[in-house]
Amino acid sequence: DQQVKQNSPSLSVQEGRISILNCDYTNSMFDYFLWYKKYPAEGPTFLISISSIKDKNEDGRFTVFLNKSAKHLSLHIVPSQPGDSAVYFCAARLMDSSYKLIFGSGTRLLVRP
Amino acid sequence: DTGVSQNPRHKITKRGQNVTFRCDPISEHNRLYWYRQTLGQGPEFLTYFQNEAQLEKSRLLSDRFSAERPKGSFSTLEIQRTEQGDSAMYLCASRQTDSGNTIYFGEGSWLTVV
Numbered sequence: 001d002q003q004v005k006q007n008s009p010s011l012s013v014q015e016g017r018i019s020i021l022n023c024d025y026t027n028s029m030f031d032y033f034l035w036y037k038k039y040p041a042e043g044p045t046f047l048i049s050i051s052s053i054k055d056k057n058e059d060g061r062f063t064v065f066l067n068k069s070a071k072h073l074s075l076h077i078v079p080s081q082p083g084d085s086a087v088y089f090c091a092a093r094l095m096d097s098s099y100k101l102i103f104g105s106g107t108r109l110l111v112r113p
Numbered sequence: 114d115t116g117v118s119q120n121p122r123h124k125i126t127k128r129g130q131n132v133t134f135r136c137d138p139i140s141e142h143n144r145l146y147w148y149r150q151t152l153g154q155g156p157e158f159l160t161y162f163q164n165e166a167q168l169e170k171s172r173l174l175s176d177r178f179s180a181e182r183p184k185g186s187f188s189t190l191e192i193q194r195t196e197q198g199d200s201a202m203y204l205c206a207s208r209q210t211d212s213g214n215t216i217y218f219g220e221g222s223w224l225t226v227v
Contacts, residue, residue, distance in 0.1 A: 004155075032214050043117070043204055043218035044156065051214075089155050093214065098169050100146060101216055103155030 003027045004092050006104035014112050019077040021107050023090030026071065030092035034101065035064060035075050038087045047088075048075070080111045115139060117219035119205050125225045126195055133191045134222040138207030145188050146216060147180055148204040149173065156204055156218075162188060163210075195226045 005024045013019045023033075031052045036044035050057040050064045050073065057064050063076045077084055087108045091101040118137040126132050138145050143164050148156035159178070160170045164185035174180075177195075182188040192199055202221040 006155075009153075034215065036218070041221075041223070043119075043206075043220045046215050046217065049214060091155075098161060099144065099208070099210070099214075099216070100158045100161060100169070101156075102158070105153065105155050 002105075004090055004102050004104040006090055006107050008107050009105070010108040010110070012110045012112060013080050015082055016079045019075075019080045019084065019109055019111065021075040021077075021088050021090075021109065023073045023075075023104055024071060025073075025092050027092070027094075027102075028071075029095045030102075031095040032093040033064070033066060033073050034091045034093070035062075036089045036091060036103075037084075038089060038106070044089055077109075080109075082111045082113050085109055085111050117205055117207055117217055119203075119219040119222050121222060122220065123223045123225075125227060128197060128226055129194055131191065131193045132195055132224060133189055134203050134205075134224075136188045136190070136205030136219060138187070138205070139209075139217055142207035142209045142217075143185070144208045144210055144216075145182055146206040146208075147188070147190050148206065148218075150202045150204060150221070151200075159190075159203075192224070195224075197226045200224055200226045 034049040035047040038044045066073045087106045090104040146161040147159040150156045162182040177193045204221045206216045206218040208216045
C-alpha cells in the first residue's frame with residue numbers, strides 16, 4: 001500500500017509564477033514531513049521540512065503547508081525559476097525508532113523561461 | 114566535501130555476477146540507511162544501521178542482498194547473483210540522531226544488470 005502519494009507526475013509553470021506541489025498521506029504515525037529535490041543521476045537533496053505539530057514552514061522562496069485533518073501537504077515555490085526544474089519528492093518520517101522515510105513517487109516540475 | 118559519498122557511481126554487470134557498493138556517511142553520523150530507487154518511483158527503504166548494528170531490513174531485501182557496517186563508519190551493500198530486476202539506483206543516507214531531523218543522501222550508485 002502506498003502510504004505517501006504524489007498524484008501529479010508532472011507540473012509545468014511559467015518562470016516567475018507559483019509552483020504548487022501536492023502530497024497526500026494515509027498513515028497517522030508520521031511525525032515529520034520533508035521535501036527533497038532530485039536532478040537526474042543524482043541523489044535527493046533536502047529542501048524543507050515541517051513537523052506534524054505545525055501547519056506552515058517557510059524558507060526563502062519555499063513554503064510547506066500541512067493540513068493534518070486532510071492528511072495533505074503542499075510545497076509552494078514563489079517565484080519559480082528555471083533552475084527549480086527537477087523531480088520533487090515528498091517524504092514522511094515514521095514515528096518509531098528507525099526514523100526511516102517513506103517517499104512518494106515524485107512530481108517532475110518544469111519551469112518554463 | 115563532507116557529504117555522503119558513494120562508489121562506484123555506475124556499475125554495469127552481467128546477470129549472475131556479484132556487485133558491491135560502498136557508502137561513506139557524513140562524519141559522526143551514527144545512522145546509515147540504504148534505499149533503492151527505480152525509474153518513476155520514489156526511493157524505497159532497504160535497511161538501516163545504528164552504528165555497526167543493522168536494526169531493520171525491509172522485505173525488499175532478499176537473501177541475495179547483504180549489508181554491513183563493520184566499524185560503524187562506512188557501509189557496504191552486496192548483491193549476489195544479480196538479476197535484471199536489481200537494476201536501480203542504490204542510495205545511501207545518513208543522519209545523527211542527536212541533532213536535526215534531516216536524512217542526507219549521497220549521489221547514488223547506478224546498477225545496470227545486462
